[in-house]
Amino acid sequence: LWGSGPSVWHKNYPVAQGNRQSPIDIVPHQALHDPSLGPVVLNYDQCTSMNITNNGHSVVVQFDDSDDRSVIQGGPLDNPYRLKQFHFHWGEKGCHGSEHTVAGNSYASELHLVHWNAVKYKTFGEAATAPDGLAVLGIFLETGDDHRWLHVITDALYMVKFKVSTTVNCFNPKCLLPSSLHYWTYLGSLTTPPLHESVIWIVLREPIIVSEKQLGKFRMLLFTGEEEDQRIRMENNFRPPQPLKGRKVRSSI
Numbered sequence: 001l002w003g004s005g006p007s008v009w010h011k012n013y014p015v016a017q018g019n020r021q022s023p024i025d026i027v028p029h030q031a032l033h034d035p036s037l038g039p040v041v042l043n044y045d046q047c048t049s050m051n052i053t054n055n056g057h058s059v060v061v062q063f064d065d066s067d068d069r070s071v072i073q074g075g076p077l078d079n080p081y082r083l084k085q086f087h088f089h090w091g092e093k094g095c096h097g098s099e100h101t102v103a104g105n106s107y108a109s110e111l112h113l114v115h116w117n118a119v120k121y122k123t124f125g126e127a128a129t130a131p132d133g134l135a136v137l138g139i140f141l142e143t144g145d146d147h148r149w150l151h152v153i154t155d156a157l158y159m160v161k162f163k164v165s166t167t168v169n170c171f172n173p174k175c176l177l178p179s180s181l182h183y184w185t186y187l188g189s190l191t192t193p194p195l196h197e198s199v200i201w202i203v204l205r206e207p208i209i210v211s212e213k214q215l216g217k218f219r220m221l222l223f224t225g226e227e228e229d230q231r232i233r234m235e236n237n238f239r240p241p242q243p244l245k246g247r248k249v250r251s252s253i
């Protein structure tokens, strides 16, 4: 998926050249401050059963989304969106690895908390193809000191080095949020195939700080399965910024 990936995805997924593709480069001074944009509200349940999976292009922590116990609402959203999973994108070193960029600058990594509109749609799959079906909260990761809670995830990564899944006990992703919930928001898409144009993006301005050591544990994951003879390290699993095509980015700031 990632080798020559992003540049050839349009052959199988023509929507890759659509009018609301993600990620994008966010230019703060060109964003429209919209006073009608209220705060984003995260009501994440203290404990939702879940598993962690190396799906061959990222590491995903999945939640039980059979009810509304963990939802995001407010901000640009007309109703609550149910948390389904979170995952990361990262590079091979230093400050490249995020999908969204800010005034041309990229971060070392980017965390995506994926939610779906269970008020209007019956399943995630149905929501994933609807223009207001998904809401993804994007959080930048910058290197610095150890993140005191991220180690719960990074310490479990050795169990999913290959393309496998394992259960982990309760983890509330609220502990991965920065102190400020100021955000930019725009209409976009999934950043990997099928690239559906179904995402209301909410990208937080403030990054969280994680250590180089913690990020390094993501880089020891493999794209390949245990049975495969060649071992390909999972890194650079980020899509570069896509054309804005006239879209407006609004800011809560």
Ligand SMILES: NS(=O)(=O)c1ccc(NC(=O)NCCCCO)cc1
Residues within 6 Å of the ligand: 112, 114, 124, 125, 126, 128, 136, 189, 190, 191, 192, 193, 194
């Ligand atoms: N990086 S991202 O935009 O947050 C993202 C989130 C979910 C997915 N894909 C996903 O959830 N696939 C499950 C089935 C989707 C189509 O039914 C791809 C990219």
Ligand SMILES: [Zn+2]
Residues within 6 Å of the ligand: 087, 088, 089, 112, 191
């Ligand atoms: Zn993502």
